Amino acid sequence: MKKKHLNFIGILLILLSITSVAKAEVSAETAYIFNTFSFLIHGILVMLMAAGFAMLEAGMVRTKNTAAICLKNIALYSIGGLMFYLIGYALMYPGEFNGILGIGDIFYDPLESEIAGEPNVEDGYSKPSDWFFQMVFAATAISIVSGAVAERVKVIPFLLFAAIMTAIIYPIYGSWTWGGGFLAEFGFSDFAGSTIVHSVGGWAALVGCLVIGARKGKYNQDGSVNALPGANLPLSTLGTFLLWFGWFGFNGGSQLALGSAADAAQMSIVYVNTNLAAAAGVMASIILAQIIYKKIDLTLALNGALAGLVAITAGPDVGSHFVAIVVGAIGGILSTLAIPLLDRFKIDDVVGAIPVHLVGGIWGTLAVAIFGGGSFIAQLYGIMMAGVLTVPLAFLAFCLLKYTVGLRVSETTEDSGVDMPELGLQAYPEFKH
């Protein structure tokens, strides 16, 4: 009896000592390990978003264009990585610079100490882990464009644009905030990139759609719209789930550190806010579609999830879970309303990239200010600057491609589908179209 009592006190003492250790700051090496781990594990989650985009788009196009969209997706992800190695990272994180345009060391390399196997734990994290985490964001920005211009863009010119986007456009805008440029100075706040990644991608998608024009047969002379239904909605649903899954890396990893209990707690809040915003986006889209069209539209619900996610991305650390639900729901409502609005202007966005990423991104970035996470003027300024930089550069790039190598497939190719003429194969050879 007495022994048991002693044991109990002993256990209590051990527990107390563990608790006090947990509250103390961890060693620099432990923090280095956890920070690096966070970059790597969240980076591969964001990498999976590339698969999400691929499946979302593969399901939303017609079967005759499926192989081409799959090829574009795996190629753009690869190009994103290579360009970010070559120059993108150097442009985005130039170190000390004038705040507008600067360049660090091109041909990114790990630190000498890391190559030697003796990393300096005071750095806080390994340099390649940071590069990896930033690279997958660049790939996300160009993934957004891919779906919008699907079914009529030539494969190689699109890939050239992907190179321009990930080497120049995205990194320069990114440097203005995340690289410590003038938007950061101005107080612009964008936690994981509602504007920096999603609006920039959305602007480029809008410009791409305008330069290349609508798919043949999408709009009639009288302005009425012909629906061109996606071929495989289960694929689109899987793609949306993959994007949602990857988004925990996108937002959670953007805490940029996991070396303290405070970071772990904050990261957990970000995870929950991210999930709730997406859920609210889905439900808002479902309810709104039921009210407007008297029927639920699966593809609008999928877009609603993504719009909720994009919206919460600017401030998943701002405000309560309830605020996250409101931000996500409004994102879902805005994307659902923006889709037919684009059709009115004959802007043919196959997958809804512009409503989700541009509209959702703008809303989410403003929401940060509305819910007390930054100044309204600074947020508005950052949003405007994304357009000011991306629209002319993307326009120039798309036009350059259009009037040199050509941007759009021939009418015959569009009729037969891009797969056979451009790739010489079909995604589903045993099905009749």
Added chain:
Amino acid sequence: MKMITAIIRNSKIDALNVALNEIGVHGMTTTYVNGYGKQKGATEVYRGAEMEIKFNPKIRVDIAVTDDKTDQTIGVIVDTAKTGNVGDGKIFITEISKVVRVRTGETNEQVL
């Protein structure tokens, strides 16, 4: 001998097959078809754009029967395929001038 061509709902084909077997009518040919009758197609909405579905999917059943089985067969088709809603389908009856079994060369009533 009559050829009975019925256009019915896809969901009714198994029940029709069972019911026809019960009255001793064996053999049918089915085809998946698309078309419209008096009801025309339907209008759906996809991503906010109206989408006209001009042709509805149906099953076409071709059944060759002897003259004495014709009315009974038609009755069975109507009974099994009917839901009472628009889109139940139609039945067309045509005269058959000759029937030949490929394997044996037998003709007409011997075959059916």
